[in-house]
Amino acid sequence: MGESKKRCFVVMGFGTKTDYVSGRKLDLNKSYKYLIKPVVESKGIECVRADEILHSGSIDVQMYKELLMADLVIADLSTANSNAIYELGIRHALRPYTTIVVAEDKLAYPFDLNHILINSYNHLGDAIDIEEAERFKEGLGKQIDAVINKEESDSPVYTYLNSLIPPKIKEALDETVEKVKNPDIQPNETGKALSKIIQDAEDLIEQKDFDKAKLLFQTAIVLANMNNSQPDTYLTHRLAFTTYKAAKPDLISSLYESMRLLQSINLAHTNDPETVSLAGAIEKKLYENGEGENHLDEALLYFLRSYYTLNNRYNGINLALTYVYRANSGLATSKNEKITDLVMAKRTWSRILYLCDRDWPIVLAKEQNDAVNLNANTKESQELQDYYNTQKFWISVNRAEAYFGLGQFENYQKNKELAKNIPHPTWMWESFTEQIGKLAVGLTKAGHFMEPSWKAPV
Template sequence: MGDTKKRCFVVMGFGTKTDYVSGRKLDLNKSYKFLIKPVVESKGLECVRADEILHSGSIDVQMYKQLLMADLVIADLSTSNCNAIYELGIRHALRPYTTIVIAEDKLIYPFDLNHIVINKYIHLGDAIDIEEAERFKEGLAKQIEAVINKEESDSPVYTYLNSLMPPKIQEALDDAVEKIAETDIPLQVPGAALSKIIQDAEDLIEQKEFEKAKLLFQTAAVLANMNSSQPDTYLTHRLAFATYKTAKPDLVSSLHESMKLLQSINLAHTNDPETVSMAGAIEKKLYESGEGDQHLDEALLYFLRSYYTLNNRYNAINLAITYVYRAKSGLATSDVERSADLVMAKRTWNRVLFLCERDWPVVLEKEKNDEVRVNDGTKDGQELQEYYNAQKFWISVNRAEANFGLGQFDEYHKYLELAKKIPYPLWMWESFTAQMGKLATELAKVGHLMEPSWKAPV
């Protein structure tokens, strides 16, 4: 009756998530796209993740049904995802076998999972190394072959309670629905899969259609948050980003609306650096829009939190200019305070240069390892090349900006020219030059307090 193709249900988060133990951000979509889905499909199974399920009602109903009925479940516990661990427990309670557990190698396993076989893979945060991908995919393929048709318990529930009988659901209802679908009796048309809505929203952001993207992310958030008291962090981030980018009804109002969205995911106490750094960016824009020194103070605190958590270039470069803003603002009440702010800015720019030196060879090595994928003529290959170009562009302009702040103008021009030679979208250049304009303006006012004195290049 209907399609007899076996189905694999993948239990994992989606989008970019933070591992709260290490502070690392992992793009789980890349794990799914490059490590899991292609292997499952190569074994003749249909592969589906929760956000890909077509539904018009509660996603929980479909999820529980998949956890019971799926011929195979692969659970990725990376980032210690509470939902994934919970759903794995449900699967272990419902089915005695055909469950595979995986996780990125830096995951610290909860004690109760120590006795479960967990296959590890190396995740670089925002990418997957091609050699690691091939190694892991080969191992996963062998494991799928070993468990898919083998009735041997991999559930600790059925291992220790060996007389337990797994539950069954009444399949007659599904058969009846299939029969009705073959008639002219109208049925409710299923809504779009969550993954499709999210991808459409991301595409609209690329096209600068921020209002439309905002509407789609609002829809996605409603679907993802059904029967849940906690908003999805990733979708809230993207909705907040699309919201302030609309600048509707005006920029300041959109920024305040974005901040309220971030506050809904425990901004005051969260240790998620992505949430905190976005809050810093919003508060910085509010200050730049003339909304008062209190927003500058908040921006500085948010960038400090995220910088010390992630130790990355984005937060460092924004932290440095925020210190310069402070030196010029009413928050600094004496030349001693202003000088202290500028000392902190210089220290941060030096740290930016260190991080650029660290990151540049890593990006080049990853790009070299991915050369075959980059040049395969596919859309994925093109996207991968764009990713590496973006990484090289941002490292180059971060170097340029840091050297500019430090008064090292020969180095500034060197990296500025290097950045110009890298293919980049126009918005990246506009974003960089806008920040450089603000930095030059502020340093012209307070640069004389630096040691040595900062003077604008001729």
Template sequence: MGESKKRCFVVMGFGTKTDYVSGRKLDLNKSYKYLIKPVVESKGIECVRADEILHSGSIDVQMYKELLMADLVIADLSTSNSNAIYELGIRHALRPYTTIVVAEDKLAYPFDLNHILINSYNHLGDAIDIEEAERFKEGLGKQIDAVINKNESDSPVYTYLNSLIPPKIKDAIDEEIEKAENTEATPTETGKALSKIIQDAEELIEQKDFEKAKLLFQTAIVLANMNNSQPDTYLTHRLAFTTYKSAQPDLISSLNESMKLLKSINLAHTNDPETVSLAGAIEKKLYESGEGEEHLDEALLYFLRSYYTLNNRYNGINLALTYVYRANSGLAASETEKIADLVMAKRTWIRVLYLCDRDWPIVIVKEKNDELSLNANTIDGDELKNYYNTQKFWISVNRAEAYFGLGQFDTYRENKERAKNIPHPIWMWESFSEQIDKLAAGLTKVGHLMEPSWKAPV
């Protein structure tokens, strides 16, 4: 019988997470898919992450078993993920060697990790730069070669307590683990890994099939929470999003259910800008649907929170529109208040233009660096091409909307035409057009209070 295949367990978050220190949103699935997994598998080592383990029993039992028995553990601490840091500590306590630590290069290291070698990589947020991926993969591959067959301590526990003897799993415990793995059946999607359910759900979102995606996220939450009393923020956020978008059994009910879900993950105090942004969008939609001005007030507060946390274009554009709504509502009880709202909207549009001018050259330079990959007829090349087109489209329409709000219509039309010529799905153009229509309707009523006076384009 040949030698059994070595196994690597990857410790990291999954899905899109926010780094609360920097406010940056990172797609950790892309880190795993493009940076870590292909390198490990190229070494002939089986690679698995917690959400890829089949949920046929207690995930806690399986996770602890992996931390003890895996030939190699790679821990990605990006976004200062508390679970990943905890699991790394367990690994360091259980095994003196074959543990590698990596993180996105803007991670603010917790103090107690300063003495640990952390290999960094650059993350674009929603994508991974191909040139950077190749650099990091080469370095990670060399490190795997260096540690996989050597018994040299990389655990600070065994480095400082050098007489400590690593534990060994007893046969009886092994039998109990095997028994646990074979007794509990999953309530739905039997035998399906959490990662596959999430992937299927995200693909359904791309296809705008929000109702089916909602059902899959409900299943994912059941699996993720089997042994965890705390709800997973990412999965709850995605369930809230798909609940809102599915509009089932009706729009108002779905919006209220979405808010209930967000409140279950500490909406009132969270510093997760994605959760707060979604709350703003839901409250804005409730106001637009005639559910009362209290929802407009709430939408404004949520967009302010997320805008000042992330300092990004999406929240800026929505914040400015919400100020225009307020100037047209009973919340602005006097002309002075209406003017104040419009001044804030104008300042926000000016800031959006600054952010567009900041972001555009960054995207163009990255796109130029990836020119060879973009021209290659590959799946990865097509995905990166879509990423850059999406970024350029949204920057262009954000510019267009800001200029429209400022009454600079020639520049508005230039940027609108630029966006139209960038390949994009039809829903993106419809979303932009709908936003412009709402903005035009609001400014037509109160734009005369702006300085200079806003007049609808002919």
């Protein structure tokens, strides 16, 4: 018989996560799919992440078994993921060698890791730069070659406690694993791995099929939480999003159900800006649909939290609109309060223009650097081009909306036309025009309190 295939276990989060230090969102699935997995498999090594393990038994048992027995472990610490850091510590305690540590290059490490070699890569946020991917993959491939067959310690535990003897797994463990399995479910009957369910759900979101995506995220949560007392934040957030968007059995009840889901992941105290901004969007929608001014007050607080955490354009745009809503509501009980709300909206629009001016040249420079890759006529190059088009579109419409709110209509039209000429899905333009419509209604009512007075364009 030939030598059995070596196995690599990848320790990292999955889905889109927020790095709280930098405020950036990273799509870790793309890091895995485009940076790590193809390199490992090119070396003839089987590659698996926790969400790809079929959940026929205890995932905790399987995870610990992988950390002990995998021929290679690659740990991605991007976004300072606490589970990844914990699992890396376990691996370093269990195995003296064949562990590789990687991270996105803007990660601020939460503790001293200077004695550990960490390979860095650059992440665009929700896309991967093709040239950067090739650079990182080449380096990772060389490191795999260097460590996979060498018994040289890369664990600080075994480096500093050099007389320590690594543990060995008991042969009876396989029987233990079988005992915790549901006797009515065999491995080949467990269906799709968690990673496949999540990817299918995300694909359905892209297709605007929120009802089916919701069902898949419900299934994913059941699988992910089989052995965890705490719900998975990312999956719960996505279930809340698809519940709200599916609007079943009706919009109002779906909005309240979405809020209940967010509250189950500590909405009142979380510092996850994605969860907080989604709560703001839901509360704003409840107010817009006549559910009461208390929802407007809550929406304002959520958008303030997420805006000041991320300092980004999306939350700023929604925050400014919410201030306009407040100026027209019963919450603004005096002329001075109305003026204050509109002053805060104007300050927010001015800040948005600053953020647009900051982000635009960065996107253009990256796109220019990727010119060769963008012309490669591959699936990856198309994904990257879609990413750049999306970034440019949103910057343009964010500029347009800010200028509209400030009453600078010539600049509004200029950026509106620029956005229109950038390739984009129909729903993005509809979202922009709907937002402008709401803003126009609010400013037509309260714009005379602004200095200078806001007047609708002729």
